Amino acid sequence: xxxxxxxxxxxxxxxxxxxxxxxxxxxxxxxxxxxxxxxxxxxxxxxxxxxxxxxxxxxxxxxxxxxxxxxxxxxxxxxxxxxxxxxxxxxxxxxxxxxxxxxxxxxxxxxxxxxxxxxxxxxxxxxxxxxxxxxxxxxxxxxxxxxxxxxxxxxxxxxxxxxxxxxxxxxxxxxxxxxxxxxxxxxxxxxxxxxxxxxxxxxxxxxxxxxxxxxxxxxxxxxxxxxxxxxxxxxxxxxxxxxxxxxxxxxxxxxxxxxxxxxxxxxxxxxxxxxxxxxxxxxxxxxxxxxxxxxxxxxxxxxxxxxxxxxxxxxxxxxxxxxxxxxxxxxxxxxxxxxxxxxxxxxxxxxxxxxxxxxxxxxxxxxxxxxxxxxxxxxxxxxxxxxxxxxxxxxxxxxxxxxxxxxxxxxxxxx
RNA sequence: CGGGCUGUAGUAUACCGGUAGUACGUCUGGUUUGGGACCAGAUAGACUGGGUUCGAUUCCCAGCAGCCCGACCA
Numbered sequence: 001x002x003x004x005x006x007x008x009x010x011x012x013x014x015x016x017x018x019x020x021x022x023x024x025x026x027x028x029x030x031x032x033x034x035x036x037x038x039x040x041x042x043x044x045x046x047x048x049x050x051x052x053x054x055x056x057x058x059x060x061x062x063x064x065x066x067x068x069x070x071x072x073x074x075x076x077x078x079x080x081x082x083x084x085x086x087x088x089x090x091x092x093x094x095x096x097x098x099x100x101x102x103x104x105x106x107x108x109x110x111x112x113x114x115x116x117x118x119x120x121x122x123x124x125x126x127x128x129x130x131x132x133x134x135x136x137x138x139x140x141x142x143x144x145x146x147x148x149x150x151x152x153x154x155x156x157x158x159x160x161x162x163x164x165x166x167x168x169x170x171x172x173x174x175x176x177x178x179x180x181x182x183x184x185x186x187x188x189x190x191x192x193x194x195x196x197x198x199x200x201x202x203x204x205x206x207x208x209x210x211x212x213x214x215x216x217x218x219x220x221x222x223x224x225x226x227x228x229x230x231x232x233x234x235x236x237x238x239x240x241x242x243x244x245x246x247x248x249x250x251x252x253x254x255x256x257x258x259x260x261x262x263x264x265x266x267x268x269x270x271x272x273x274x275x276x277x278x279x280x281x282x283x284x285x286x287x288x289x290x291x292x293x294x295x296x297x298x299x300x301x302x303x304x305x306x307x308x309x310x311x312x313x314x315x316x317x318x319x320x321x322x323x324x325x326x327x328x329x330x331x332x333x334x335x336x337x338x339x340x341x342x343x344x345x346x347x348x349x350x351x352x353x354x355x356x357x358x359x360x361x362x363x364x365x366x367x368x369x370x371x372x373x374x375x376x377x378x379x380x381x382x383x384x385x386x387x388x389x390x391x392x393x394x395x396x397x398x399x400x401x402x403x404x405x406x407x408x409x410x411x412x413x414x415x
Numbered sequence: 416c417g418g419g420c421u422g423u424a425g426u427a428u429a430c431c432g433g434u435a436g437u438a439c440g441u442c443u444g445g446u447u448u449g450g451g452a453c454c455a456g457a458u459a460g461a462c463u464g465g466g467u468u469c470g471a472u473u474c475c476c477a478g479c480a481g482c483c484c485g486a487c488c489a
Contacts, residue, residue: 012440012451013426017482037481090416091488108489142416142487150488158489199489206489217488263489291489331448366450373450384449394449 001322002345003358007044010371020215022305023147025313029374031300031321038144038152045375046300048321050155053296054134056186056318057157060179064172066130066159071112073136077102079111083272091139093152105138110269110291113160118275118287124164127277127287128172132159134296146215148301149257155296162287164279169288173262176292180209180260187299188307188316191259194220196231198263205234209260209294215305216257225249257302258295265289313376314399322356324348324415325377329365329384341383344393344411353415373398379415 014028026032031046042050058068077094080086086094086104093105106112113131121129137156144152159176163169177193184191191209198206208231210220221237222229226247230237237244239253270276270286279285300319307314317323326348328341338359345357356377358368365384372380380403382394393411396403406414 011425015426015481017421019482085489089489110489139488143483143485145482258488261489265489293489329449362448364448364450364452366448366452369450371451382449386449 001356010374020147022301025304045321049300052319053299057183057294060183061132064175064179066132069131070133071109073106075104075106080104083111093138093140107137107139109158114269114273122277124279128163128168130161148297157294159292161290166288173290176262186318192222192229194229194231197234204264206263208258210256211259211302212254212256213306214255216255218256220256221251221253223249259299259302260294262292265291312374315376317378320378322354322377324355324379324381325372326355326381327358327368331385333385
């Protein structure tokens with residue numbers, strides 16, 4: 001994209017009412033615009049990041065055999081009454097039509113997916129089955145905060161699985177957890193699978209995937225030696241205690257943000273709706289279900305929150321809105337510089353490299369550098385009179401200090 | 416939802432019971448052009464409603480909004 005044509009405006013200031021790093025950086029660098037507390041517009045740069053995260057999530061969900069679909073956000077009151085959520089879930093957004101008909105905005109989709117799937121899948125032969133979507137969720141939070149970390153409207157991947165037995169559920173549950181680890185690793189994050197309460201969902205423990213950050217809202221205890229991790233809400237253990245897995249390690253307490261979770265739903269939803277399947281013996285049974293969430297927009301916030309320096313964001317390559325930030329410094333030789341940078345831009349596009357091209361003619365070098373650092377694209381390539389004198393460009397990675405001259409012929413090889 | 420703080424321009428602020436000034440930003444023009452350059456000009460503001468008062472941005476009340484602590488958190 002040419003910056004002169006792109007809808008991208010960075011800002012030199014940001015309101016002091018936005019105290020978290022992710023909220024400030026994302027707002028200032030032009031990724032998001034806050035409409036009200038907990039509700040954001042995702043600007044072109046921000047949308048690219050959401051799409052990149054979604055792409056990785058989608059690939060790993062497809063890899064465990066789940067089918068993507070898209071369910072409604074506007075729900076009839078009745079399905080929420082069926083499961084008891086209408087009266088018991090306080091974060092459920094409820095709205096009235098002009099004829100006083102009542103609706104809910106989806107904050108999770110068990111109420112939609114259970115009848116949807118079980119009205120079509122009624123034989124053990126069709127199970128197991130998993131479906132997922134990436135869609136907007138609404139939660140009537142009393143206190144939205146921390147930039148993208150706790151919103152009233154947010155993008156979430158939610159998967160639902162249906163199984164003939166607890167054993168088969170357990171098998172898939174383990175696979176899903178592994179897929180989650182893959183996702184977070186690909187995003188450049190270290191997530192800890194944390195034992196936590198099942199909430200109103202389940203009596204059993206659930207696993208929350210936690211990323212350590214002070215901007216988070218959960219306190220977790222994690223082992224320094226093994227992968228044991230537990231939410232303090234369900235344990236008597238304290239920081240410094242020995243790991244209960246007898247690995248010899250000690251537990252450390254830390255603040256974390258929940259970027260994903262997996263739940264064993266048991267047979268609740270099949271029973272609530274009175275929908276099940278016919279087993280091999282011809283008997284009706286309720287499936288064992290699981291649900292698996294990943295907060296896509298929250299992940300964007302967590303990444304910005306944890307990967308930055310005083311100048312701006314440091315996006316991992318898999319997530320970055322563009323791979324390369326090509327910057328032309330026209331100087332006194334605008335004609336030649338732009339001619340060379342236009343050519344390189346075209347070549348990069350031609351070979352499929354995602355590049356943001358700062359082709360602004362009247363912007364100072366310092367301002368371009370500051371914008372580039374703020375936005376945080378992993379590779380910066382500069383073309384100027386100076387570099388052209390050597391028939392080269394200057395290449396610098398966002399997370400490194402040193403830059404190097406690379407000849408125009410070889411630029412493609414390093415990107 | 417309980418408790419608290421705060422609402423003056425995009426941001427940060429000043430003054431004031433007699434209807435607002437500065438800086439930065441932004442925009443335009445010019446000079447610049449390797450780390451947010453310079454000059455000139457312009458732009459833009461008292462959250463909303465009620466009350467007290469001759470007069471309210473200022474004092475009082477209510478609402479709304481934002482932020483903080485807690486609670487909550489599928």
